[in-house]
Amino acid sequence: MTIRAQVQGVGHYLPKRVVPNSEFEATIDTSDEWIRSRSGIERRHFAANDETTSDMATKAAQNALDMAGIKASDIDAIIVATSTADLTFPSAATMVQAKLGMTTGFAFDVQAVCAGFVFALATANALIVSGQVNRVIVIGAETFSRIMDWSDRTTSVLFGDGAGALILEAVEGDGTNADRGILATDLNSDGRHKDILYVDGGVSTQSTGHLKMQGKEVFRHAVEKLASTAHTALAKVNLGSDDIDWIVPHQANLRIIKSTAQKMGVGLDRVVLTVQDHGNTSAASIPLALSVGVERGQIKPGNLIVTEAIGGGLAWGAVVLRW
Numbered sequence: 001m002t003i004r005a006q007v008q009g010v011g012h013y014l015p016k017r018v019v020p021n022s023e024f025e026a027t028i029d030t031s032d033e034w035i036r037s038r039s040g041i042e043r044r045h046f047a048a049n050d051e052t053t054s055d056m057a058t059k060a061a062q063n064a065l066d067m068a069g070i071k072a073s074d075i076d077a078i079i080v081a082t083s084t085a086d087l088t089f090p091s092a093a094t095m096v097q098a099k100l101g102m103t104t105g106f107a108f109d110v111q112a113v114c115a116g117f118v119f120a121l122a123t124a125n126a127l128i129v130s131g132q133v134n135r136v137i138v139i140g141a142e143t144f145s146r147i148m149d150w151s152d153r154t155t156s157v158l159f160g161d162g163a164g165a166l167i168l169e170a171v172e173g174d175g176t177n178a179d180r181g182i183l184a185t186d187l188n189s190d191g192r193h194k195d196i197l198y199v200d201g202g203v204s205t206q207s208t209g210h211l212k213m214q215g216k217e218v219f220r221h222a223v224e225k226l227a228s229t230a231h232t233a234l235a236k237v238n239l240g241s242d243d244i245d246w247i248v249p250h251q252a253n254l255r256i257i258k259s260t261a262q263k264m265g266v267g268l269d270r271v272v273l274t275v276q277d278h279g280n281t282s283a284a285s286i287p288l289a290l291s292v293g294v295e296r297g298q299i300k301p302g303n304l305i306v307t308e309a310i311g312g313g314l315a316w317g318a319v320v321l322r323w
């Protein structure tokens with residue numbers, strides 16, 4: 001008997017305020033044309049001043065619960081991938097637990113920046129296949145607008161806020177690649193690359209800080225490492241690029257997404273793209289793209305999906321799952 005972590009529901013939430021590229025032209029030396037051509041981003045959503053990461057995470061989770069047709073009390077665990085939790089502690093996940101009215105089970109955060117959702121999915125999968133839990137909500141939620149330096153044109157135009165959630169449930173499979181659910185995961189990090197992508201503040205340095213990025217360096221690592229982790233994850237279960245129905249990549253930059261897909265030998269018509277509408281929402285970008293992909297009718301039950309992401313650390317990884 002093989003236990004699989006199978007998707008039962010997906011949902012997302014985007015804050016109301018939509019900010020087009022043109023809005024930045026008034027405050028920094030940039031243009032809609034530059035942002036579009038260098039990143040593929042056309043607009044992003046920013047959270048309201050009184051709207052927090054756990055607020056957005058809760059709405060995404062409720063939408064996923066509704067789609068799965070289950071109640072919060074049916075859930076055993078909540079994992080929130082975020083680098084922008086409401087408070088230093090408690091975790092955003094325990095706040096979501098309370099807001100959903102869930103008084104049993106457990107909840108915790110995972111922090112692997114833009115790769116956070118992939119790390120959270122792998123963690124949820126491990127909890128499910130080891131028999132520790134039956135149903136998990138895995139959420140990616142971020143308010144990166146709170147860590148932007150608005151005078152820095154090289155970073156402030158690239159990020160957005162939002163949340164996405166998946167419900168995973170333990171289901172018996174037959175142990176083959178035809179099973180629905182998570183089939184393989186691959187996680188990596190290399191802390192030597194801290195200086196190319198980081199926030200220059202934190203609790204023990206007594207400030208909130210702003211995001212700093214050497215874009216070109218991150219770009220270089222991204223294309224190579226994303227294609228490689230996706231291939232590694234696929235190879236673990238004897239699958240290859242031809243088997244993929246959809247790549248659902250971390251949505252940081254259209255040029256990175258295109259180069260990675262090309263390196264993997266997958267056409268852009270098999271890639272779910274939301275970067276144009278969301279910008280880079282860090283750990284929220286993959287669950288947002290999964291949810292939008294389902295809403296658009298792109299992702300269907302039985303499809304083979306590969307998610308891949310890289311972020312600060314560097315930390316990167318991939319998950320292969322059959323929807």
Ligand code: ACO
Pocket residue numbers: 029030031034035038039113114115153154155157197214215216217218219222252253256280282310311312
């Ligand atoms: N508007 C106009 N000009 C700009 C802007 C802007 N918003 N930002 C930078 N420029 C200028 C630069 O100053 C530079 O000018 P110079 O030549 O006079 O010095 C020129 O544009 C080219 O800049 P580059 O940095 O070389 O531009 P590039 O083509 O590399 O694109 C970008 C920059 C979009 C940041 C790209 O490198 C990138 O996407 N990198 C990866 C980012 C990423 O994937 N992050 C994911 C992880 S995020 C996380 O984990 C939190």
